[in-house]
Amino acid sequence: MGSRLSANQQLMLQRSLGYLAMAFVVALIGLPLFWMLSGSLKTNQEIYSTTIQWIPDNPLWSNYREAWERAPFGRFYLNSIIVTLFGAGLEIVNATLTAYALAYLRFPGKNFIFILILAALMIPNQVTILPNYVFFGINGFIGSVLGESWINTYQAIILPGASVAFGTFLMRQAFLGLPREVIDAAKVDGAGHLRILLDVVVPMAKPVIVTFALISLVAKWNDYLWPLVITQTENMRVLTIGISYLFDAEGNNEWGIIMAATFFVVFPLLVVFLFAQRYIIDGLTAGATKG
Secondary structure, eight states: OHHHHHHHHHHHHHHHHHHHHHHHHHHHHHHHHHHHHHHTTSOHHHHSOSSOOSSOSSOOTHHHHHHHHHTTHHHHHHHHHHHHHHHHHHHHHHHHHHHHHHHHOOOTTHHHHHHHHHHHTTSOGGGGHHHHHHHHSTTSHHHHHHSSOOTTSHHHHHGGGSOOHHHHHHHHHHHHTSOHHHHHHHHHTTOOHHHHIIIIIHHHTHHHHHHHHHHHHHHHHHOOHHHHHHOOSGGGOOHHHHGGGGSOTTSOOOHHHHHHHHHHHHHHHHHHHHHHHHHHHHHHHHTTSOO
16 A cells, blocks of 8 residues: 555656646746736836836737837738748648658659758758849849849748748658558559548648648748848838837837737737647657658
8 A cells, every 4th residue: 555655646746747847838938928918018117117017007008009000010911921821831832742752752862862851951041041132133043034133022032931841851751650551552542642642641641731830830920031131112021020110229119019019920820829739749749750
């Protein structure tokens, strides 16, 4: 009985430590978000106050209206939605097709191509900014072929991120972990590669595809540097750049309004994660069992 009680106590201790760890992580992530939401309803005087006040006595909801009116956030939202949906869509399609080819097709140099894709993971995105800018300019490839520049256009914002090595690697690993017998049975029934991909592989790999879609959506939605470099006019700016319109060059910032504008950027991602959270863990662990 004593040993059994000791085992139960150890189990309770492990659970308690697990709950404490989860509570710590939730606090670490949630408190800054809650402070942002709280600050978006405060005046500057309340924000700079030495007394921490998590919930303002008189919420200043007008901060959201002023933030929306001080910059064309409606246009920024439209640009961000277009760039995110088309950019993530192209990235998911490219990653899925490439991963399927690397996992199930036989062709010369397949392993070498996969090594090149892995090598591309080591190249920072910042390194490619200048070559991409020249590529889309009037003196680059696009200019020489079309006779016009694509700078300050949607296609210039979207296309450089339409194919990312991480997505191909993640999906290839997940595809290799799928039951090979099901795919072989589909081939015996006369299914072609496209039919196998759409009707067999994609449904079975749905968790990892949704997970990568979330990663891609977040990356596209939060991208700042490339849209800043490739766009030149206000009507082509995205949300992440639009927040900078609220900062004062002399440092006299109204932080309540800035935090309200920041909430405009964060809120859509919170909604997406809320509806897709059940796929995240399965998707991130799906490629860990097969090399």
